[in-house]
Amino acid sequence: MAERKVLLERYDVPNIWELDVYRRHGGYATLDGLFAKSPTDWVEEVKASGLCGRGGAGFPTGVKWSFLAKGTGKPTYLVVNADESEPGTCHDRRLLERLPHQLIEGIINTCYAIDAHEAYVYIRGEYLEPYQRLVQAIREAEAAGLLGKTVAGQDFPLRIVVHRGAGAYICGEETALLSSQEGDKGQPRQKPPFPAVAGLYAAPTIVNNVQTISTIPHIVRHGAAWFAGINLAPESKSPGPRILSVSGHVQRPGIYEVETGTPFEELLYGLCGGIRGGHDLKSVIPGGSSMPMLPKDVILQTDTSFESIRKAGSQPGSGAVIVMDETTDIPTVVWRISRFYAHESCGKCTPCREGNPWSVKLLRRFVDGTARAEDLRILVEVAEAMEKNSFCPLGIAAAWATQGALKHFRHEFEARISHASAIAAGD
């Protein structure tokens, strides 16, 4: 079983982040054919490829582009979401650090297709080194005439501005990101209107993830049919290579680019070398901390296609695969995940702002073995309230973490109900 390296094909080339080196390895070759076709043709091409967004929601990219409001009299913007902060996710960082020109090439391709002349990259603040690499690459591209008043000699002006976030997970959510970039607190906005209609500065805006945009040059170069064929799962409508960040208890954690439909068993036991130190697998979170965890027997029957992960009761999310072996204490993991959401809640709505700290407090009792019999019931109720009533998906995700753990590992929580409390409750 091998990786299917497309975006990562040139990853190990020394100094690939430099323009000369990138060009010597086929970089910016898409600019030869790009302007020969009309923008609408490219939107159709990306639609036909079946590419689905890599940022978390998995929405079909070409379809999103076709929703852009026309004739508004306002400019159209592209905003690249480089806020990568979903626990477990670390591949956008590598794409930014090592392959900034692949992203810039993707931005040029995309901006031509959607008729945008200004693109913004919103990059998480903690990614200082990737930020510096990206800015350097943009300067190089400008100096080489690939950006600026003309792109590669074509009558197509394009400017890229990099905007640094400053440590707020919620700014990865697209409407919060737009508020943040506009200079306000990064809090989500009501949808609709969707960004494609009224996004940045109330103008039509496409928000796409770093990996999504880095994929575009490959579709432009090799065509939709080629991309759609990278798919081992016949029933899957989310084809292509996808980069997964595998962390936790495997022998070889890392970022792996695999064909849609690669079985998790092959990913974990083949590419990642199996579970560390001869331990047994216990559970896997397949799409970042926001997605429900799955137990061993379920994940080993699942493949990496969006459809298979959904059928198994979780979500592909950000592509962060977090692996836990049998020594892992599930309540402790869920407590830590819950603390993340409590810390990152933007405070706009009550279920999330109040529910998360409450969950953390309850979960801590399960970690410490001091939980009372009714704490389990309250934990379930708090999660339900967050899932049903939160304004944005952050509050829902926080609930899913708890619910996923309770669905498959309830016995571990029950075992932590303190003996004294169980007797008092008449159990």
Added chain:
Amino acid sequence: MPVLSDATRASIREAAGQYPPGRQKSAVMPALYLAQDDAGHLNPEVLREVAELLRLAPVHVAAVATFYTMFEKAPHGKHIIDVCTCVSCQLLGGYDILAHLERRLGIKPGETTPDGRFTLREQECLGSCASAPVLQVGYRFHEELTTVKVDALIDELLQEGADG
């Protein structure tokens, strides 16, 4: 009397020019970074000056500065050490790394050593999950940590202080 240097004030104006006309509010985050690099942290005078430069209400600038964790509102040590304990690091000993640093530096997360050299903080996911456990010093990554590596890092940082 401005608190910020002329160079910083010029950079802030330049940052505002990156955004479309009339959208200088977008420059509040870059401006706060520039001001912080210059002044060390964002005290009320610095915030007022940023507001004045961008022609924004001081209360707005203060609200933005408060919303984001990377804007320092109080003085901190020369080196800020951010230790990730979020789930992927937790699974591979992130809390052991944090505990080791607490012992070595004699401070708790959120505190600064009395000599002003180090501020220790516990962080949420830093985006280095496949190289866990990790920390950052001044937003530079140090990955696949062990307590031995952490000790070597602290020794190096102390040495740096002694040289300079």
